[in-house]
Amino acid sequence: xxxxxxxxxxxxxxxxxxxxxxxxxxxxxxxxxxxxxxxxxxxxxxxxxxxxxxxxxxxxxxxxxxxxxxxxxxxxxxxxxxxxxxxxxxxxxxxxxxxxxxxxxxxxxxxxxxxxxxxxxxxxxxxxxxxxxxxxxxxxxxxxxxxxxxxxxxxxxxxxxxxxxxxxxxxxxxxxxxxxxxxxxxxxxxxxxxxxxxxxxxxxxxxxxxxxxxxxxxxxxxxxxxxxxxxxxxxxxxxxxxxxxxx
Numbered sequence: 506x507x508x509x510x511x512x513x514x515x516x517x518x519x520x521x522x523x524x525x526x527x528x529x530x531x532x533x534x535x536x537x538x539x540x541x542x543x544x545x546x547x548x549x550x551x552x553x554x555x556x557x558x559x560x561x562x563x564x565x566x567x568x569x570x571x572x573x574x575x576x577x578x579x580x581x582x583x584x585x586x587x588x589x590x591x592x593x594x595x596x597x598x599x600x601x602x603x604x605x606x607x608x609x610x611x612x613x614x615x616x617x618x619x620x621x622x623x624x625x626x627x628x629x630x631x632x633x634x635x636x637x638x639x640x641x642x643x644x645x646x647x648x649x650x651x652x653x654x655x656x657x658x659x660x661x662x663x664x665x666x667x668x669x670x671x672x673x674x675x676x677x678x679x680x681x682x683x684x685x686x687x688x689x690x691x692x693x694x695x696x697x698x699x700x701x702x703x704x705x706x707x708x709x710x711x712x713x714x715x716x717x718x719x720x721x722x723x724x725x726x727x728x729x730x731x732x733x734x735x736x737x738x739x740x741x742x743x744x745x746x747x748x749x750x751x752x
Contacts, residue, residue: 558678560667567665574662576605579681581656585704585715594697595659598633604693605664605685607636608657610703618645620653621682623696636694641682652696654682655703663692 527536549569553562563579570577576599578592586608595606609623624638638649658681667684674680688694704715720730 556676556678558673558676559681560671560679560684563660563681563684564665564667564679567662570662576659576661579656579658579660583706584656585702585706586655586657586699587702591657591697591699591701592659595657598695598697599659602633602693602695603661604695605661605688606659607685607694607696608655608699609634609652609696610655610699612651612653614648614651615645617648617651617653618642622648622650623652623654624649625652625696628695632698632700634696634698636689636696638689639682639686641680652698655699658685660685661688661692664688 524536524539527533527539551562551565551569553565566577578595580592591608595608598606607623612620619642621639621641622643623634623636624640625634626637628635634652639654640647640649664684667679667687671679671683671687674683685694702718704718705711706715717730717734721727721734723730
């Protein structure tokens with residue numbers, strides 16, 4: 506799913522001359538990464554002409570599915586989830602229980618008001634819960650749990666009927682959380698509680714720490730970055746540290 510102005514995103518997966526150009530310049534490692542992108546995924550573009558919400562965008566994707574595909578994944582790129590086996594676990598839960606499966610993370614109770622919060626019931630598996638309700642950005646004191654949504658969903662095809670049955674919210678947008686709330690009353694919905702890393706990249710407060718962590722883990726750039734960070738921490742310890750304590 507993309508907008509009319511972001512066709513360049515799809516070019517990342519094209520088998521075009523960039524790989525050959527990189528090899529000609531002796532950049533074999535970068536060329537292999539470009540070539541790999543074209544081998545692991547074959548994208549089909551679905552254009553959302555107007556920003557009418559995530560559920561509207563999901564609904565447009567129905568035309569890209571084959572008739573025998575009864576569920577599909579929604580993966581939002583501004584949520585980075587590790588380990589990457591999370592989606593495989595969600596598929597297993599779908600195969601065992603049916604319905605739709607979402608990925609949840611445990612959040613500090615004081616932070617849940619920034620996310621969609623799940624109301625859940627226990628199942629036989631510790632990390633699998635049945636969803637009985639979902640509230641978007643509820644007040645902390647009203648939250649039914651500390652399990653919040655992430656940008657990973659495995660949705661039953663029934664989701665495609667939701668845009669015709671939910672009310673548009675602020676800005677005329679149709680929200681996926683409203684569609685899921687509708688599904689909960691009609692079909693089974695489960696969450697898998699994620700054990701691992703989740704970086705939310707939708708704002709600088711999430712993007713910057715994620716960049717630092719990935720940089721530190723890089724075998725080539727990590728040691729130098731670590732040394733730079735130590736220097737910067739010492740440089741700003743008094744100024745930033747004092748500001749943090751006073752806030």
